[in-house]
Amino acid sequence: EPEVTQTPSHQVTQMGQEVILRCVPISNHLYFYWYRQILGQKVEFLVSFYNNEISEKSEIFDDQFSVERPDGSNFTLKIRSTKLEDSAMYFCASDRGYEQYFGPGTRLTVT
Amino acid sequence: ELKVEQNPLFLSMQEGKNYTIYCNYSTTSDRLYWYRQDPGKSLESLFVLLSNGAVKQEGRLMASLDTKARLSTLHITAAVHDLSATYFCAVEDEYEKLTFGTGTRLTIIP
Numbered sequence: 075e076p077e078v079t080q081t082p083s084h085q086v087t088q089m090g091q092e093v094i095l096r097c098v099p100i101s102n103h104l105y106f107y108w109y110r111q112i113l114g115q116k117v118e119f120l121v122s123f124y125n126n127e128i129s130e131k132s133e134i135f136d137d138q139f140s141v142e143r144p145d146g147s148n149f150t151l152k153i154r155s156t157k158l159e160d161s162a163m164y165f166c167a168s169d170r171g172y173e174q175y176f177g178p179g180t181r182l183t184v185t
Numbered sequence: 186e187l188k189v190e191q192n193p194l195f196l197s198m199q200e201g202k203n204y205t206i207y208c209n210y211s212t213t214s215d216r217l218y219w220y221r222q223d224p225g226k227s228l229e230s231l232f233v234l235l236s237n238g239a240v241k242q243e244g245r246l247m248a249s250l251d252t253k254a255r256l257s258t259l260h261i262t263a264a265v266h267d268l269s270a271t272y273f274c275a276v277e278d279e280y281e282k283l284t285f286g287t288g289t290r291l292t293i294i295p
Contacts, residue, residue, distance in 0.1 A: 105281060107282065107283075116273065116286065116287050116288055117228070117273065117275070117283075117285040118285070119282045119283060119284065122282050130280045130282055132282075165227065165228065169281065173230065173233050174277075174283060175230070176220075176227050176230075177227065179226075179227050181225075
Protein backbone atom coordinates (compact mmCIF):
# COMPACT_ATOMS: atom_id res chain seq x y z
CA GLU A 75 0.00 0.00 0.00
CA PRO A 76 1.41 3.42 -0.93
CA GLU A 77 2.44 5.60 1.97
CA VAL A 78 3.82 9.02 2.74
CA THR A 79 7.51 8.97 3.66
CA GLN A 80 9.56 11.57 5.50
CA THR A 81 13.26 12.13 6.02
CA PRO A 82 15.09 12.43 8.27
CA SER A 83 13.31 10.69 11.12
CA HIS A 84 15.20 12.81 13.64
CA GLN A 85 17.11 16.04 13.14
CA VAL A 86 19.12 17.89 15.75
CA THR A 87 20.16 21.43 14.94
CA GLN A 88 21.51 24.48 16.69
CA MET A 89 19.42 27.60 17.17
CA GLY A 90 19.71 29.93 14.20
CA GLN A 91 20.51 27.19 11.70
CA GLU A 92 18.43 26.38 8.65
CA VAL A 93 16.74 23.01 8.34
CA ILE A 94 14.93 21.32 5.49
CA LEU A 95 12.47 18.57 6.21
CA ARG A 96 11.60 16.31 3.33
CA CYS A 97 8.46 14.43 2.41
CA VAL A 98 7.49 12.18 -0.46
CA PRO A 99 3.69 12.22 -0.75
CA ILE A 100 1.66 9.42 -2.25
CA SER A 101 2.15 9.63 -6.00
CA ASN A 102 -1.36 10.41 -7.29
CA HIS A 103 -2.20 12.85 -4.51
CA LEU A 104 -2.76 16.51 -5.27
CA TYR A 105 -3.00 18.21 -1.88
CA PHE A 106 -0.09 18.44 0.52
CA TYR A 107 0.15 19.60 4.11
CA TRP A 108 2.55 20.18 6.95
CA TYR A 109 1.48 19.88 10.57
CA ARG A 110 3.49 20.00 13.75
CA GLN A 111 3.08 18.57 17.24
CA ILE A 112 4.98 19.94 20.18
CA LEU A 113 5.70 17.17 22.66
CA GLY A 114 2.60 16.24 24.63
CA GLN A 115 0.35 18.67 22.79
CA LYS A 116 -2.16 18.50 19.99
CA VAL A 117 -1.38 18.49 16.30
CA GLU A 118 -1.39 21.95 14.67
CA PHE A 119 -1.83 22.86 11.03
CA LEU A 120 1.01 24.79 9.41
CA VAL A 121 0.36 25.00 5.68
CA SER A 122 -1.48 23.45 2.77
CA PHE A 123 -0.20 23.32 -0.81
CA TYR A 124 -2.06 22.68 -4.04
CA ASN A 125 -1.25 23.27 -7.68
CA ASN A 126 2.25 24.46 -6.82
CA GLU A 127 1.20 27.17 -4.46
CA ILE A 128 0.24 27.68 -0.83
CA SER A 129 -3.52 27.46 -0.43
CA GLU A 130 -3.64 28.27 3.25
CA LYS A 131 -1.27 28.86 6.14
CA SER A 132 -1.61 29.29 9.87
CA GLU A 133 -0.29 32.03 12.11
CA ILE A 134 2.58 29.72 13.06
CA PHE A 135 3.77 29.69 9.45
CA ASP A 136 5.61 33.00 9.47
CA ASP A 137 8.39 34.33 7.24
CA GLN A 138 10.85 31.83 8.72
CA PHE A 139 8.97 28.98 7.07
CA SER A 140 8.69 28.08 3.41
CA VAL A 141 7.50 25.11 1.40
CA GLU A 142 8.46 23.85 -1.99
CA ARG A 143 7.73 21.02 -4.36
CA PRO A 144 10.99 21.15 -6.26
CA ASP A 145 10.76 18.14 -8.54
CA GLY A 146 7.19 16.89 -8.71
CA SER A 147 7.71 14.20 -6.09
CA ASN A 148 9.32 15.75 -3.01
CA PHE A 149 7.58 18.26 -0.78
CA THR A 150 9.85 20.20 1.57
CA LEU A 151 9.48 22.41 4.60
CA LYS A 152 12.30 24.84 5.26
CA ILE A 153 12.85 26.71 8.49
CA ARG A 154 15.36 29.48 7.83
CA SER A 155 16.58 30.30 11.32
CA THR A 156 15.43 27.78 13.89
CA LYS A 157 14.34 28.77 17.38
CA LEU A 158 14.12 26.62 20.49
CA GLU A 159 10.33 26.68 20.23
CA ASP A 160 10.49 25.06 16.78
CA SER A 161 11.36 21.79 18.52
CA ALA A 162 8.48 19.48 17.64
CA MET A 163 7.42 16.52 15.54
CA TYR A 164 6.63 17.65 11.99
CA PHE A 165 4.18 15.62 9.98
CA CYS A 166 3.61 15.74 6.26
CA ALA A 167 0.27 14.64 4.85
CA SER A 168 -1.14 14.16 1.38
CA ASP A 169 -4.65 13.80 0.01
CA ARG A 170 -6.35 13.17 -3.32
CA GLY A 171 -9.62 14.64 -2.16
CA TYR A 172 -10.98 11.99 0.16
CA GLU A 173 -8.69 11.49 3.16
CA GLN A 174 -5.42 12.88 4.46
CA TYR A 175 -2.66 10.32 4.92
CA PHE A 176 0.11 11.17 7.35
CA GLY A 177 3.79 10.36 7.14
CA PRO A 178 5.79 8.96 10.08
CA GLY A 179 7.06 12.41 11.08
CA THR A 180 10.41 14.11 11.61
CA ARG A 181 11.40 14.90 15.16
CA LEU A 182 13.19 18.25 15.14
CA THR A 183 15.26 19.13 18.19
CA VAL A 184 16.69 22.65 18.36
CA THR A 185 19.45 23.14 20.93
CA GLU B 186 -12.27 30.06 13.61
CA LEU B 187 -13.02 26.38 13.96
CA LYS B 188 -12.63 25.08 17.51
CA VAL B 189 -12.54 21.41 18.41
CA GLU B 190 -13.02 20.26 21.99
CA GLN B 191 -12.39 16.74 23.07
CA ASN B 192 -13.10 15.12 26.41
CA PRO B 193 -12.00 13.63 28.58
CA LEU B 194 -8.31 14.52 28.29
CA PHE B 195 -7.28 11.49 30.29
CA LEU B 196 -9.12 8.25 30.64
CA SER B 197 -8.11 5.29 32.73
CA MET B 198 -10.25 2.23 32.13
CA GLN B 199 -10.34 -1.29 33.36
CA GLU B 200 -10.11 -4.05 30.83
CA GLY B 201 -13.52 -5.27 29.72
CA LYS B 202 -15.32 -1.98 30.39
CA ASN B 203 -17.02 0.32 27.91
CA TYR B 204 -16.45 4.03 27.52
CA THR B 205 -17.02 6.94 25.16
CA ILE B 206 -14.80 9.81 24.04
CA TYR B 207 -16.56 12.97 22.90
CA CYS B 208 -15.57 15.47 20.23
CA ASN B 209 -17.45 18.77 19.84
CA TYR B 210 -16.72 21.29 17.12
CA SER B 211 -17.83 24.83 16.56
CA THR B 212 -18.71 25.23 12.87
CA THR B 213 -20.16 23.21 10.04
CA SER B 214 -17.86 20.59 8.59
CA ASP B 215 -18.12 17.93 5.91
CA ARG B 216 -15.58 15.54 7.31
CA LEU B 217 -14.42 14.33 10.68
CA TYR B 218 -11.52 12.00 11.40
CA TRP B 219 -10.48 9.87 14.32
CA TYR B 220 -6.78 9.05 14.73
CA ARG B 221 -4.81 6.90 17.10
CA GLN B 222 -1.28 7.87 18.17
CA ASP B 223 1.11 5.67 20.10
CA PRO B 224 3.93 7.42 22.02
CA GLY B 225 6.52 8.88 19.64
CA LYS B 226 4.67 7.58 16.60
CA SER B 227 2.68 9.00 13.75
CA LEU B 228 -1.09 9.31 13.39
CA GLU B 229 -2.94 6.16 12.44
CA SER B 230 -6.24 6.82 10.72
CA LEU B 231 -9.12 4.99 12.38
CA PHE B 232 -12.26 6.46 10.82
CA VAL B 233 -13.38 9.10 8.36
CA LEU B 234 -16.96 10.22 8.90
CA LEU B 235 -18.58 12.05 6.03
CA SER B 236 -22.24 12.60 6.71
CA ASN B 237 -24.80 13.09 9.41
CA GLY B 238 -25.69 9.87 11.16
CA ALA B 239 -22.58 8.10 9.88
CA VAL B 240 -21.53 5.19 12.05
CA LYS B 241 -18.40 3.13 11.48
CA GLN B 242 -17.07 0.20 13.45
CA GLU B 243 -13.73 -1.54 13.49
CA GLY B 244 -13.20 -4.20 16.12
CA ARG B 245 -13.87 -2.75 19.58
CA LEU B 246 -14.08 0.84 18.31
CA MET B 247 -17.17 2.52 16.93
CA ALA B 248 -17.40 6.13 15.76
CA SER B 249 -20.48 8.18 15.03
CA LEU B 250 -21.21 11.65 13.75
CA ASP B 251 -24.09 14.02 14.44
CA THR B 252 -23.53 17.08 12.26
CA LYS B 253 -26.55 18.92 13.66
CA ALA B 254 -25.20 18.69 17.19
CA ARG B 255 -21.62 19.08 15.87
CA LEU B 256 -20.67 16.07 17.93
CA SER B 257 -18.76 12.89 17.23
CA THR B 258 -18.23 10.02 19.62
CA LEU B 259 -15.70 7.22 19.74
CA HIS B 260 -17.06 4.30 21.72
CA ILE B 261 -14.82 1.62 23.12
CA THR B 262 -16.37 -1.75 23.85
CA ALA B 263 -14.83 -4.27 26.25
CA ALA B 264 -11.48 -2.49 26.34
CA VAL B 265 -8.25 -4.46 26.02
CA HIS B 266 -4.71 -3.35 26.85
CA ASP B 267 -3.76 -2.97 23.17
CA LEU B 268 -6.13 -0.01 22.91
CA SER B 269 -3.97 2.10 25.23
CA ALA B 270 -2.95 5.14 23.16
CA THR B 271 -3.86 8.78 22.58
CA TYR B 272 -6.93 9.32 20.41
CA PHE B 273 -7.49 12.51 18.44
CA CYS B 274 -10.49 13.75 16.56
CA ALA B 275 -9.87 16.20 13.73
CA VAL B 276 -12.35 18.30 11.79
CA GLU B 277 -11.80 19.39 8.21
CA ASP B 278 -12.81 22.91 7.21
CA GLU B 279 -13.76 24.26 3.80
CA TYR B 280 -10.08 24.77 2.95
CA GLU B 281 -9.42 21.09 3.69
CA LYS B 282 -7.15 21.77 6.62
CA LEU B 283 -7.58 19.73 9.77
CA THR B 284 -8.16 21.22 13.20
CA PHE B 285 -7.34 18.68 15.87
CA GLY B 286 -8.83 18.18 19.29
CA THR B 287 -6.60 18.13 22.35
CA GLY B 288 -6.48 14.35 22.38
CA THR B 289 -7.62 11.75 24.91
CA ARG B 290 -4.90 9.72 26.55
CA LEU B 291 -6.42 6.32 27.14
CA THR B 292 -4.86 3.86 29.57
CA ILE B 293 -6.33 0.40 29.94
CA ILE B 294 -5.66 -1.17 33.30
CA PRO B 295 -5.64 -4.97 33.65
